[in-house]
Amino acid sequence: AQKITQTQPGMFVQEKEAVTLDCTYDTSDPSYGLFWYKQPSSGEMIFLIYQGSYDQQNATEGRYSLNFQKARKSANLVISASQLGDSAMYFCAMTATGFQKLVFGTGTRLLVSP
Amino acid sequence: GAVVSQHPSRVICKSGTSVKIECRSLDFQATTMFWYRQFPKQSLMLMATSNEGSKATYEQGVEKDKFLINHASLTLSTLTVTSAHPEDSSFYICSARATIQETQYFGPGTRLLVL
Numbered sequence: 001a002q003k004i005t006q007t008q009p010g011m012f013v014q015e016k017e018a019v020t021l022d023c024t025y026d027t028s029d030p031s032y033g034l035f036w037y038k039q040p041s042s043g044e045m046i047f048l049i050y051q052g053s054y055d056q057q058n059a060t061e062g063r064y065s066l067n068f069q070k071a072r073k074s075a076n077l078v079i080s081a082s083q084l085g086d087s088a089m090y091f092c093a094m095t096a097t098g099f100q101k102l103v104f105g106t107g108t109r110l111l112v113s114p
Numbered sequence: 115g116a117v118v119s120q121h122p123s124r125v126i127c128k129s130g131t132s133v134k135i136e137c138r139s140l141d142f143q144a145t146t147m148f149w150y151r152q153f154p155k156q157s158l159m160l161m162a163t164s165n166e167g168s169k170a171t172y173e174q175g176v177e178k179d180k181f182l183i184n185h186a187s188l189t190l191s192t193l194t195v196t197s198a199h200p201e202d203s204s205f206y207i208c209s210a211r212a213t214i215q216e217t218q219y220f221g222p223g224t225r226l227l228v229l
């Protein structure tokens with residue numbers, strides 16, 4: 001079984017600063033995928049970034065980067081140059097063999113202040 | 115990214131009625147669609163996995179007869195909440211995944227309120 005742990009219920013950051021949202025995972029499958037989604041107050045789940053377990057390089061998408069440390073089983077999301085619009089819930093998730101189910105963490109609420 | 119629509123975005127209904135929620139993949143063919151439920155301030159809970167042309171696979175504890183799922187085409191899946199009761203009030207959100215992709219793309223969600 002797969003498990004995602006997000007230990008930060010809430011994070012605060014000032015506009016234009018960088019912030020790291022923590023995510024650790026547990027799986028016995030050698031092949032898996034790690035995802036980050038953003039959920040603003042409107043409720044939609046916005047896909048941010050994906051990292052495959054066999055990817056050699058850390059994934060990056062614009063201001064988002066995923067700090068993938070396989071030995072530590074961590075997949076932290078780094079948001080650079082935070083913007084007010086980044087305030088939202090952020091969920092870390094993973095799929096394993098078969099890439100069917102997404103297992104979600106409990107989420108981290110990020111608040112960006114001016 | 116891929117676009118998934120969901121309709122309606124909000125619905126209020128009387129107890130005992132049935133409500134149908136549609137999930138459509140607009141610019142890709144989704145061989146697999148997923149239905150989730152989310153309670154306030156909680157994470158998403160997978161209800162069922164739906165593969166086109168076959169019966170949905172429900173998660174443990176989810177009533178098949180209560181939450182009817184149909185995935186009749188590669189772009190449309192529907193969730194029908196039958197004989198809805200106030201405890202069914204929740205945020206329902208679908209996602210879709212194409213065959214060659216691993217990423218699930220989510221619809222905007224449906225807020226259901228049963229009076």
